[in-house]
Amino acid sequence: MxxxxxxxxTKISPSALETYQKVSEQFFGNPSSLHQLGEHSSRLLHQSRLQIAQLLGVTDEEIYFTSGGTEGDNWAIKGTALEKKPYGNHIITSSVEHPAVRESMEQLEQFGWEVTYLPVNEKGEVSADDVKKAVRPETVLVSIMAVNNEVGSIQPIEEIGEVLREYPSVHFHVDAVQAVGKVPLKLGKDSRIDMAVFSGHKFHAPRGTGFMYIKRGRRLAPLITGGGQESSQRSGTENVPAIAAMAKSFRMTMEPxxxxxxxxxxxxxxxxxxxxxxxxxxxxxxxxxxxxxxxxxxxxxxxxxxxxxxxxxxxxxxxxxxxxxxxxxxxxxxxxxxxxxxxxxxxxxxxxxxxxxxxxxxxxxxxxxxxxxxxxxxx
Ligand SMILES: Cc1ncc(COP(=O)(O)O)c(C=O)c1O
Structure with a gap:
């Protein structure tokens, strides 16, 4: 075959599978529980977050675990729209985004948001100049993928970031699902990217895992509320074995x-x-x-x-x-x-x-x- x-x-890697099994057996406590089993799980969760953050050159408070790319994209877009509703109703995206982005935009349009879908050239690339021309006083979000999933075009994310330095209040979201381990992406305080979305099953981690980078100081409304996990930004009992396995796969993907x-x-x-x-x-x-x-x-x-x-x-x-x-x-x-x-x-x-x-x-x-x-x- x-x-x-x-x-x-991708096929889950043997080491991720081993971690998943080991953690499921040995660290089955709920990280929110007060007893020792909970404390062990909580520590492992923290270590996983720290490892991912270090590999990306960001801080652990900027990493939020999710169920994958679709959830991350939905959260970045709708979370921004909800949070920034009083400031504007205009969003800029490209015409080659994944359905997780495109359909989130279409849903927002039904609720009165205006969306500009930027064209691409014959290579599938967006122009940073077009982003600049599309920004309006009421623009609250620019959402452009790092790597296209259908043809593999690489978008000029850094150039778009430079354009957006003139508009510091606009959120810049990057769907990084197809970029992980293939095309480097600069995050952190010197980068203009505010949110980046990652999916575990694209880099040999278990299905249903993912994480989102949200730059310190950027606010977006949570979409999944409940028990207050992930600093009250994304509730739901954490899937610690899968998260630990994802952190391992991420290291094995990013180091080489x-x-x-x-x-x-x-x-x-x-x-x-x-x-x-x-x-x-x-x-x-x-x-x-x-x-x-x-x-x-x-x-x-x-x-x-x-x-x-x-x-x-x-x-x-x-x-x-x-x-x-x-x-x-x-x-x-x-x-x-x-x-x-x-x-x-x-x-x-x-x-x-x-x-x-x-x-x-x-x-x-x-x-x-x-x-x-x-x-x-x-x-
Ligand atoms: C660019 C891109 N964004 C988002 C997703 C959705 O990710 P997930 O399958 O983890 O929900 C995919 C999956 O194919 C993708 O390629």
């Missing part, structure tokens, strides 16, 4: 980030170059994209047909994002990049993790060549 669908989810990114980049370049040699293949991913995503299509062959043909040979890939693939919706990022609908329907996404090898990529190309011959023979 070759697993090339790591942007949809450059080595891993170089390795994935080598595999990606090989795949991009090999695919580009095929007359009837269009590669949609930009040359200078994230190291783990290659999006392409075979002329006139729907993406899902290619996905199933590869699956028959033990190779697992996706049609664009995992969320839209079942609903057979063409990649919305490609539509925003001005790719015609019929061409966008051919999209197939290969997504890598540091566990993948060049040998797997070579095997992939051998299988793909057969699939390609089969589909293009008659045309």
């Amino acid at each position: 070759i697993y090339f669908d790591n942007s949809a989810t 980030i450059q080595t891993n990114a170089n390795k994935m980049m080598e595999i990606r370049s090989y795949l991009m170059n090999s695919l580009k040699e095929k007359k009837k293949v269009t590669v949609f991913s930009p040359e200078k994209g994230a190291p783990h995503i290659v999006c392409f299509g075979i002329k006139d062959i729907r993406g899902e047909v290619v996905v199933h043909a590869l699956e028959d040979k033990g190779i697992y890939v996706s049609t664009t994002s995992a969320c839209s693939s079942r609903s057979q919706v063409e990649a919305s990022s490609l539509i925003a990049m001005n790719v015609p609908k019929q061409v966008a329907q051919t999209a197939v996404r290969v997504s890598l993790s540091p566990d993948n090898t060049l040998e797997e990529a070579e095997e992939f190309m051998t299988v793909f060549n057969n699939v390609y011959e089969q589909f293009t023979y008659i045309n």
Whole structure:
């Protein structure tokens, strides 16, 4: 089996699984409980938070545990909207965001917020200049992803941050779900980013884990209220075993980030170059994209047909994002990049993790060549 669908989810790492099991058995107390078992869990929670914060160069009070990317995006956007309602009703985002962002925006529009969806160029990139032009006195939030999940475009987050230095009261939210371990993101007091969202299952941690960075001093309303956990910002009994496993996976992802990114980049370049040699293949991913995503299509062959043909040979890939693939919706990022609908329907996404090898990529190309011959023979 070759697993090339790591942007949809990754396989949990053996060490994360081991941590999960060990902590479940040994630290099962509720961290809010007053007795010793609670105290042990609470300490472990603190250590996990500290470890994540240190790896990001921020403080532990700036890290909030969540259930993943969707929750984080919803919280950053709706939490800002609720908190800043008295100051303005305008939000800026891009036209290539994940549905967790896009649909949060659409929901807010139903309640009277105005949303500007910035266009992207043919590489799927937003322009910092467009952000500047879109800011109004009533703008309360700018939400731009770091790395696009469908084609792997890298957004100019630092440049946008520079633009937003002129507007210090505007919240700057970055969906960093696809950037983790692949593209560095500067957080902390010298960065203009106010909120960044992370999801554990994209870096070999258990499902249902994630965290959000919220810069000290930035306020947003909690969406999940109750027992007051996470400094009363996100209630609910903490999933300590999964959080400890996530902290471990995060360390194993962040420490070798450059080595891993170089390795994935080598595999990606090989795949991009090999695919580009095929007359009837269009590669949609930009040359200078994230190291783990290659999006392409075979002329006139729907993406899902290619996905199933590869699956028959033990190779697992996706049609664009995992969320839209079942609903057979063409990649919305490609539509925003001005790719015609019929061409966008051919999209197939290969997504890598540091566990993948060049040998797997070579095997992939051998299988793909057969699939390609089969589909293009008659045309
Ligand atoms: C860019 C991006 N944002 C958000 C999410 C949602 O994350 P989760 O699956 O943890 O809810 C994903 C998942 O694919 C993603 O790729």
